[in-house]
Amino acid sequence: MSISLEKGQRISLEKNGSGLDRVCVGVNWGAIEKKGFFGTKKVAVDLDASIGLYTESKDLADIVYFGQLKSKDGSVVHSGDDRTGDLDGDDGLDNEIVSVELGKVPANVKSIAIVLNSYQGHDFASIPFASVRLYEGTPSRVDNIIANYNIAHEAKFNGSVSMVLGVLYRHGTAWKFRAVGEPTDDKKLESLFQSVAANFL
Structure with missing residues (x-):
């Protein structure tokens, strides 16, 4: 059973009393429809799901994004860059998936931020x-959806091209997930990761 995330909500990533070993973040989005004299035209949208791994002092230890599809330690793996979105309507499948093996994350990493930005600047x-889901499973198999988060049709995202979806963080020996769901003023990924450290960890 999955739940819809609300801002600030925290979820313990445990199953039957033990921590989950692997979680995936899946992002699904659609192409923009523009109406013209000759009918409707589909405009491809290049959203990018990215991951920032932070130390306890909020320093960026590593990143996973379209230009580096695997963390240096191999614990985080990106499925690859989708540059169009769903051109023929919502197919229910994730366009980009990031897999996190929590047991392999280096001990110095205390927080893992999940961010989304529009590469070409589409509002x-x-x-x-556009939606994001956190689930137990693999990039090719969904075992259990832990949480869904819908970012479409919310007024607070008007005018924004970047947002922070949520943060995985260590709580003692266990991992938890905190929903953020906040837009930022950042236009580039580098400044987006800086905003995460300053405001959301």
């Missing part, structure tokens, strides 16, 4: 649908 408000 989030113009995208017909």
Whole structure:
């Protein structure tokens, strides 16, 4: 059973009293429809799901994004860059998936931030649908959806091209997930990761 995340909500990543070994973050979005004299035209949207791994002092230890699809330690793996979104409507499948093997994350990493940005600067408000889900499983198999988060059709995203989806963080020996769901003013990924450290960890 999955739940819809609300800002600030925290979820313990445990199953039957023990911590989950692997979680995946899947992002699904659609192409923009523009109406013209000759009918409707589909405009490809290049959203990028990225991961920042931070130390306890909020320093960026590593990143995983379209230009580096695997963390240096191998604990975080990105499925690859999707540059179009769903051109033919929502197919229900994730366009980009990031897999995190929590047991392999280096001990110096205390927080893992999940961010989303529009590479070509498309305003989030113009995208017909966009959602993120956190689930137990693999990139090719969904065992259990832990949480869904819908970022489409929310006024607070109007004018924004970057947002922080949420943060995985260590709580003692266990991992938890905190929903953020906040837009930022950042235009580039580098400044987005700086904003995460300053405001969301």
